[in-house]
Amino acid sequence: xxxxxxxxxxxxxxxxxxxxxxxxxxxxxxxxxxxxxxxxxxxxxxxxxxxxxxxxxxxxxxxxxxxxxxxxxxxxxxxxxxxxxxxxxxxxxxxxxxxxxxxxxxxxxxxxxxxxxxxxxxxxxxxxxxxxxxxxxxxxxxxxxxxxxxxxxxxxxxxxxxxxxxxxxxxxxxxxxxxxxxxxxxxxxxxxxxxxxxxxxxxxxxxxxxxxxxxxxxxxxxxxxxxxxxxxxxxxxxxxxxxxxxxxxxxxxxxxxxxxxxxxxxxxxxxxxxxxxxxxxxxxxxxxxxxxxxxxxxxxxxxxxxxxxxxxxxxxxxxxxxxxxxxxxxxxxxxxxxxxxxxxxxxxxxxxxxxxxxxxxxxxxxxxxxxxxxxxxxxxxxxxxxxxxxxxxxxxxxxxxxxxxxxxxxxxxxxxxxxxxxxxxxxxxxxxxxxxxxxxxxxxxxxxxxxxxxxxxxxxxxxxxxxxxxxxxxxxxxxxxxxxxxxxxxxxxxxxxxxxxxxxxxxxxxxxxxxxxxxxxxxxxxxxxxxxxxxxxxxxxxxxxxxxxxxxxxxxxxxxxxxxxxxxxxxxxxxxxxxxxxxxxxxxxxxxxxxxxxxxxxxxxxxxxxxxxxxxxxxxxxxxxxxxxxxxxxxxxxxxxxxxxxxxxxxxxxxxxxxxxxxxxxxxxxxxxxxxxxxxxxxxxxxxxxxxxxxxxxxxxxxxxxxxxxxxxxxxxxxxxxxxxxxxxxxxxxxxxxxxxxxxxxxxxxxxxxxxxxxxxxxxxxxxxxxxxxxxxxxxxxxxxxxxxxxxxxxxxxxxxxxxxxxxxxxxxxxxxxxxxxxxxxxxxxxxxxxxxxxxxxxxxxxxxxxxxxxxxxxxx
Ligand SMILES: O=C(O)CCC(=O)C(=O)O
Numbered sequence: 001x002x003x004x005x006x007x008x009x010x011x012x013x014x015x016x017x018x019x020x021x022x023x024x025x026x027x028x029x030x031x032x033x034x035x036x037x038x039x040x041x042x043x044x045x046x047x048x049x050x051x052x053x054x055x056x057x058x059x060x061x062x063x064x065x066x067x068x069x070x071x072x073x074x075x076x077x078x079x080x081x082x083x084x085x086x087x088x089x090x091x092x093x094x095x096x097x098x099x100x101x102x103x104x105x106x107x108x109x110x111x112x113x114x115x116x117x118x119x120x121x122x123x124x125x126x127x128x129x130x131x132x133x134x135x136x137x138x139x140x141x142x143x144x145x146x147x148x149x150x151x152x153x154x155x156x157x158x159x160x161x162x163x164x165x166x167x168x169x170x171x172x173x174x175x176x177x178x179x180x181x182x183x184x185x186x187x188x189x190x191x192x193x194x195x196x197x198x199x200x201x202x203x204x205x206x207x208x209x210x211x212x213x214x215x216x217x218x219x220x221x222x223x224x225x226x227x228x229x230x231x232x233x234x235x236x237x238x239x240x241x242x243x244x245x246x247x248x249x250x251x252x253x254x255x256x257x258x259x260x261x262x263x264x265x266x267x268x269x270x271x272x273x274x275x276x277x278x279x280x281x282x283x284x285x286x287x288x289x290x291x292x293x294x295x296x297x298x299x300x301x302x303x304x305x306x307x308x309x310x311x312x313x314x315x316x317x318x319x320x321x322x323x324x325x326x327x328x329x330x331x332x333x334x335x336x337x338x339x340x341x342x343x344x345x346x347x348x349x350x351x352x353x354x355x356x357x358x359x360x361x362x363x364x365x366x367x368x369x370x371x372x373x374x375x376x377x378x379x380x381x382x383x384x385x386x387x388x389x390x391x392x393x394x395x396x397x398x399x400x401x402x403x404x405x406x407x408x409x410x411x412x413x414x415x416x417x418x419x420x421x422x423x424x425x426x427x428x429x430x431x432x433x434x435x436x437x438x439x440x441x442x443x444x445x446x447x448x449x450x451x452x453x454x455x456x457x458x459x460x461x462x463x464x465x466x467x468x469x470x471x472x473x474x475x476x477x478x479x480x481x482x483x484x485x486x487x488x489x490x491x492x493x494x495x496x497x498x499x500x501x502x503x504x505x506x507x508x509x510x511x512x513x514x515x516x517x518x519x520x521x522x523x524x525x526x527x528x529x530x531x532x533x534x535x536x537x538x539x540x541x542x543x544x545x546x547x548x549x550x551x552x553x554x555x556x557x558x559x560x561x562x563x564x565x566x567x568x569x570x571x572x573x574x575x576x577x578x579x580x581x582x583x584x585x586x587x588x589x590x591x592x593x594x595x596x597x598x599x600x601x602x603x604x605x606x607x608x609x610x611x612x613x614x615x616x617x618x619x620x621x622x623x624x625x626x627x628x629x630x631x632x633x634x635x636x637x638x639x640x641x642x643x644x645x646x647x648x649x650x651x652x653x654x655x656x657x658x659x660x661x662x663x664x665x666x667x668x669x670x671x672x673x674x675x676x677x678x679x680x681x682x683x684x685x686x687x688x689x690x691x692x693x694x695x696x697x698x699x700x701x702x703x704x705x706x707x708x709x710x711x712x713x714x715x716x717x718x719x720x721x722x723x724x725x726x727x728x729x730x731x732x733x734x735x736x737x738x739x740x741x742x743x744x745x746x747x748x749x750x751x752x753x754x755x756x757x758x759x760x761x762x763x764x765x766x767x768x769x770x771x772x773x774x775x776x777x778x779x780x781x782x783x784x785x786x787x788x789x790x791x792x793x794x795x796x797x798x799x800x801x802x803x804x805x806x807x808x809x810x811x812x813x814x815x816x817x818x819x820x821x822x823x824x825x826x827x828x829x830x831x832x833x834x835x836x837x838x839x840x841x842x843x844x845x846x847x848x849x850x851x852x853x854x855x856x857x858x859x860x861x
Contacts, residue, residue, distance in 0.1 A: 212277055556616070611841070646828065
């Protein structure tokens with residue numbers, strides 16, 4: 001009964017919502033009225049939600065009804081709505097929801113030299129054309145935003161070439177590969193594309209499969225804005241006011257030509273690679289932008305294009321008075337079309353389109369107009385219609401989560417495609433995939449995954465104190481000091497002192513003490529609601545400071561309770577006393593540990609974070625002014641690495657690379673890549689830190705002097721007093737000479753390891769320094785060397801004194817507790833988390849917010 005009521009509400013909601021968007025929703029209504037009505041979709045269940053807000057805050061079971069839709073066997077997807085069969089409103093949805101367009105920046109998505117997706121959007125290049133079934137577009141790369149004052153005034157973003165494109169540029173060579181090998185490409189149109197005659201209904205709409213019929217290079221003149229009154233600032237600064245006051249076109253024309261395509265900077269323009277695409281008939285959908293009655297573009301005979309004209313020469317470009325028309329040369333033949341006005345074959349420019357196997361195009365032409373005939377369909381190689389398309393443009397259904405046994409792999413947070421309306425949505429909610437347009441929810445309950453199946457099989461199951469507590473990496477120049485102590489029960493406490501103040505405590509328990517964490521991990525995964533036990537409402541939240549205009553979701557799922565979270569993501573906050581049971585239980589566990597350091601610690605904010613395989617938390621710091629100086633966290637499930645690096649800014653040590661590296665995921669099995677020096681006695685501060693709450697970081701001076709006075713020779717590679725595997729990572733090339741090992745007696749008496757800033761070999765990070773790309777300027781300085789180097793991907797090696805900003809990498813395993821103490825860690829450093837698989841982390845903050853209740857750790861369990 002209840003179900004029926006919900007369904008009726010839902011249908012009304014849809015009817016209204018979708019009618020506005022001209023989406024045919026009759027099928028759903030028929031389903032409700034006639035239960036026998038079959039909808040062609042595969043077998044799965046949808047939960048229907050009246051609106052997103054309710055979906056966010058209310059448990060699924062109270063609101064939803066299960067509508068199971070069973071499909072008749074059918075190979076071809078039957079579109080049930082007009083418009084594109086696949087579309088999205090953000091780039092992230094497109095990238096997460098499809099396999100064929102996963103590029104967040106470029107317009108060509110290619111992998112291993114093969115183009116999968118091609119996006120036409122925003123500003124085209126000169127002579128781009130679009131008819132629907134055919135279009136001419138350009139390869140990617142080497143564009144820069146124009147800094148023209150006139151365009152800035154108009155607030156118009158305009159991109160133009162800043163150097164010549166080369167056939168070996170990655171996206172161009174991939175497009176050439178698709179052209180030569182006749183590989184179909186999925187084409188997507190963005191709503192900012194200006195050349196369609198039809199309306200583009202959504203931000204990104206998949207058009208369908210196309211083949212590339214022609215590829216050629218041409219000269220793109222640099223457009224001159226109506227900035228005639230502006231002068232060339234560089235020339236003015238250099239004192240030649242006569243030249244400077246010349247109109248820009250003139251100074252640009254004086255650019256010297258250089259030989260060779262690709263490195264060529266021809267007079268007044270750059271080489272641009274162009275491609276003609278044509279719709280492939282043999283595909284699953286007809287063009288959605290053509291109405292049923294509209295005739296398909298008239299075909300013209302291919303023979304017209306393949307006949308070699310009697311007066312053709314071997315030269316690729318022929319300029320003939322009386323008109324400029326684009327003609328094509330295919331597979332070694334000059335093809336020609338009648339000039340539009342003259343109706344004859346006499347006036348033409350023949351362009352040498354690439355012949356099969358060739359990647360060079362000599363003497364690219366400049367003054368062209370595209371013949372209308374060249375845009376008519378009919379030039380596609382017959383091979384395109386002989387084979388089935390490689391895959392459906394409809395993304396596959398989400399996986400069957402009920403079968404999960406050991407991890408939540410990348411498939412589990414791939415976006416989903418709504419069969420009802422065509423929208424692709426990111427997986428935002430832990431409990432399922434929901435269409436952001438029509439709100440249909442594809443529910444996912446997975447069996448509880450025990451922590452035991454996620455553990456690293458190559459890591460011992462410790463009954464006593466762990467041996468390999470880390471760190472995975474500690475930079476020799478960081479000045480960070482490490483100490484290790486064994487607490488009752490075999491818990492290993494590792495303390496890291498940071499040179500400018502601040503400490504990190506890392507508690508690692510033997511197996512027998514991980515039972516609480518085991519239970520908690522399972523509690524967090526519980527999906528059944530009960531009056532006492534709410535499920536944790538994990539969801540992916542939008543980034544707070546994203547540079548992209550559209551909504552961009554954070555990688556990981558999170559849930560905040562207590563004081564409002566004000567960091568990298570915009571997370572809603574539930575009051576602590578109404579937080580789910582799992583969250584309150586986690587708080588209790590961490591309080592028990594944090595009181596080992598200071599019995600006064602009280603946390604009033606808990607951020608729970610769930611990561612599926614491949615998800616991570618990227619660089620950030622937790623230094624919000626409301627947040628107290630203690631931040632604690634508990635790890636559950638798969639291992640993770642927590643990386644710390646210097647922040648960019650006035651405090652960055654001068655020898656630290658300004659580049660953002662290392663990027664991406666940590667290497668598997670990474671070792672400590674420093675030489676670790678030994679000191680016989682711990683500095684005073686460290687001794688206190690080991691004792692407990694009195695710890696404070698040593699000053700730079702203390703550290704420097706203790707290191708200087710106590711620095712001992714290095715142990716041999718692979719040897720440390722604590723059984724930690726240490727390898728010296730050296731830059732490639734000439735081997736370095738390592739200092740002799742320290743005497744055994746000295747090593748045995750050592751309790752601390754310091755990464756001394758003095759007398760330690762520096763791991764040089766041989767980074768490629770790529771000069772910052774300059775804005776395109778309308779003058780001859782466009783082709784200055786630094787810009788050219790950057791854009792040709794050439795590189796220079798950073799100086800020997802430049803080292804990575806990353807100072808410390810810790811491995812966090814199931815049941816580990818980490819406590820960061822001191823604002824300095826947030827002020828001078830940032831951190832990032834890289835889990836190796838399904839993992840839940842909890843972070844506790846003590847926020848200075850007096851009006852919120854401070855949760856007591858003495859709760860009943
Ligand atoms: O997942 C983790 O343990 C790290 C989380 C974190 O860095 C943070 O919330 O600040």
